[in-house]
Amino acid sequence: MKRKEIYFAGGCFWGTQHFFKQIEGVLETETGFANGHTDNPTYQEVYTDTTGFVETVKVVYDAELLDLSFLLDMFFHAIDPTMLNQQGHDVGTRYRTGVYYTDDNERAVISDFFHLKQQEYDLPIVTEIEKLQNYYPADEYHQDYLDKHPDGYCHLPVELFRFAKNAKMKK
Numbered sequence: 001m002k003r004k005e006i007y008f009a010g011g012c013f014w015g016t017q018h019f020f021k022q023i024e025g026v027l028e029t030e031t032g033f034a035n036g037h038t039d040n041p042t043y044q045e046v047y048t049d050t051t052g053f054v055e056t057v058k059v060v061y062d063a064e065l066l067d068l069s070f071l072l073d074m075f076f077h078a079i080d081p082t083m084l085n086q087q088g089h090d091v092g093t094r095y096r097t098g099v100y101y102t103d104d105n106e107r108a109v110i111s112d113f114f115h116l117k118q119q120e121y122d123l124p125i126v127t128e129i130e131k132l133q134n135y136y137p138a139d140e141y142h143q144d145y146l147d148k149h150p151d152g153y154c155h156l157p158v159e160l161f162r163f164a165k166n167a168k169m170k171k
Helices: 013-021 043-047 068-078 108-120 158-166
Strands: 005-011 026-034 054-062 095-100 129-132 133-135
Touching: 005 013, 005 026, 005 068, 013 026, 013 054, 013 068, 013 158, 043 054, 054 133, 068 108, 068 129, 068 158, 108 129
Parallel strands: 095 129
Antiparallel strands: 005 054, 005 095, 026 054, 026 133
């Protein structure tokens, strides 16, 4: 097993976490806040859109089973990459979309993927690609929220979770 991590911001992190948890080869997920300018922010602080943080999901995966391009492709099924600071009914800079990497070698993979994906859209892709500057886990209430509250709010349709559960990377 080769453990790697990548961070995805796809709007409300409850749905984004639940989506990635369905994918075979994803080992761990955690909701949190990335790339802001304060230390150890609370959900309430991030919610004000004054901290610079974005709701983010840390995804730890087995790189022997999944590659980054597959995870990026899955991510694009769960977002509208042309929406700035909004996904579904959730609006604000904390809901912007982004991919945050820790390994500089991944920058080219992500950029190349975005370049190819742009050809599928009439509007420009506004999803961020940035090196992870900082990350703080959200409190326990926000971890695995949709597992604890199956009828809880989610901007993603249930069918998308089934899609993720059945998705397989082509070898």
